[in-house]
Amino acid sequence: MRGFLASSIGVTCAAALALPLTLPSSGARAVTPATQSPAQRSAESVPGSTQSLPLISFGSDRSQGGGASREQGLHQREVKPFSLVGVIWDNPDDELNGSVQVRTRASGTGTWTAWQPVETHNHEHAADPDAEERASGRIRGSTAPLWVGDSDGVEIRVRGEAAEQRSDPALHRGEAAQHSGDAVEHRASAGSPAAAGQALPAGLRLELVDPGAEPPPQGSRPKGAPEALTAETAAASAVNADLAPLGADAIPPLSKKKTESDLIAARGGPEEAAGKARPYVGPRPRIITRKGWGANEKLREKKFAYTRTVKAAFVHHSASGNNYRCSQAGSVLRSIYRYHVKSSGWRDFGYNFAVDKCGNIYEGRAGGVAKPVLGAHTLGFNTNSTGIAVLGSFGYSNPPAAAVNAIARLTAWKLGLYGANPRGSTYLRSGGGNLYTKGKNVRLHVISGHRDGFATECPGIRLYKKLGKARSTSARLQGR
Template identity: 40%
Template sequence: MRALVISALRAFCGTVCGAALVVCTGPAAAIARAHPPPPAEAGQEAGARPGAAGSVRALPLRPRAAAGPVTETGPFSLLGIVWPDAGQELRAEAWVRTRSAATGEWSGWHRLEGHPDHGPDHAVGHESGHESGHGAAERAAEAVRGGTAPLWTGPSDAVQVRLAAAPGLPHGLRLALVDPGEGPAPAGTAAGAPQPRGAAAPMPQITSRAGWNADESRREAEFVYTESVKTVFVHHTETGNGYDCAEAPAVVRSIYRYHTEGLGWRDIGYNFLVDKCGTLYEGRAGGVDLPVRGAHTLGFNHNSAGVAVIGTFMDQEVPPPAADAVARLAAWKLRMYGGDPAGTRERTSTGGKYPAGTVVRLHTVSGHRDGTHTDCPGDRLYAQLPAIRTAAAAIRRPAAGR
């Protein structure tokens, strides 16, 4: 999997304190694979692969009671706080503000949300006794780390963090800064296997991993498959809504690098993502038409697909194109495996909100909060799920000759 590797390069920063936390000076930690690429050449960011877009750096955080100055960081567009023990939660409010690289203006303070019920399961799910591939119990890997939900900041070059010192804070807190690199390769459409004649719902257009310029060296080489797709879990990324659709591929690249290099997951956790304009993106690798095991809904990653709407939808209305894209994807994935988008299925938990072995009846199109302890996918998106189910149930492949 992936490990924290201390870089020989020095961070582009001095000392910074939030109201109760210091970003420490000294060596920056480049978050890289357990078998890292060759050492970075002079002038390259530590942890970056020659020719690859983007980078991830981790700055040590030390809780303090007093405020301090700001950290000059170099370029980043997404951030989050990570720590070594995935079993620990950050039971304190963490706030950040960032400086725009384009204007020099500072943002307001943004809260980083914890998400302990996102990500890999503790154990392999065997509802019907079969799962293929390697590393199925992904959360058991030593390199898997705890972390907050990431925040998209847009191109930034300085940060200030505020985190009140409190009992039980995880040890080894680091601020992960993600630079997604330059724009994507020419857009491509993900190709699935030829669909059987008369397939119940059409495959929607999906931007491939090549289309959003995924660096495939950052994920595990092997894929993990389950038997079916019984449930589509709907998420929001909690990265904020301050992006435009042209930036969406960079947001996806940033989430991918945060999941793999920041949190130590085998690949991006979501099977699919959708932006506010309704563009669908291939998430976890392995085949968009196959039952790839994701890391998105603790306890129910087996025999499911996770689709995340890019943004935060507690109070923000869901753009209609995004809701429509979720419905089209759910119709295709569920009907491919004989599911009814308006129906329910019994599911067996592998642990989390429901103890391992508990049988739960869930909607085939469920919100993340239906399976775990979380407010995801946000109140506004969750309220749209009945309409999304109805829309998905109405989508069918046109009859031949029409």
């Protein structure tokens, strides 16, 4: 374990140098990008696209001065095919206080949907205020993305809301810091014009994302033909090379016994090797890799960023809606990934892992599934934590049992690698947010909901209420 942790403690390293010192598993073969043939390093086509359309004013509110518009949008129009929508704006510190609604037309049918709401508060899923990613100058404000399926027409309306009409998101939480006894100490100030209800944020644009075609399944190549991987794809795969062969579509599951023995071997030492100290770790679940869901590795930043350890897991919902089939999960992930990077300006996919409604587990942000990869999932608490997003919206819909079970299986393994008890609590230092001041040492569940660290409705009250079951199942899988 010492070598495993030493490879990723507090560093940001070039992809070509980020070869893992992780847990060995049977059948895995460590291959570096340098060992590939020129054919294997040939360029891949870039899948997907984004249409970015500026919104127009539907009127002005003269009482606010300067003719500032409180309603913007686009009337029905035909566009190139897309499957996911979102709205972005110039300043990430501005909030879109109001409502966003969209209608879309299913491709080739002429049938328009009813108006659908888009979750407007997405800034809490982001890099910490002082993080290098936040200071890149590329970050934009953004709504949550909404999956609408294959569409070729769109209509949108965005309406501002007066400050007195808005409610504190923490009031929707009810359980704010109930497990820690810490009172809500801090509320974000309403310093910007948008926060004061004077106008909508500047630079509103509608983002229409096409996820691109599904990648060919592994094994579909002619027999003996080498797989062509770009250097970026090879690097993203190489950090998992001790868990699966280079270019694998999935990291295979391991039994609990094999997972334990691999962890003992990684830790070293005569007592552990003799089997005198068995670790509390769950069996490694099957994890679909970034290559498996078709991530275009040319979109993200080349470097990987790591934190020191993993003390907690934050559970989220993607707020992208439940209207997808599990066979479409790769398309949903590619769309969210493109939206996070190209539209919102993040360095990579925000979450460390994703789970679909059928319980499939996916690798999220690049850097290695067993490593403490620094994500952008819980504003203020990305350091020493991992983020898991269930694809869907669970404010009014119950999460499928398969998804809750997947959270338990994933956390039993991932937290077990770092000695964390899923039933326990831990302390994380706040990097700043609307619930805890910067520098506050906060006691949190080892498996927490997003709302435990930030005043937000995420992961939806229906999913949040299932976290107790996830904790107990995860602990049982660890052998506790």
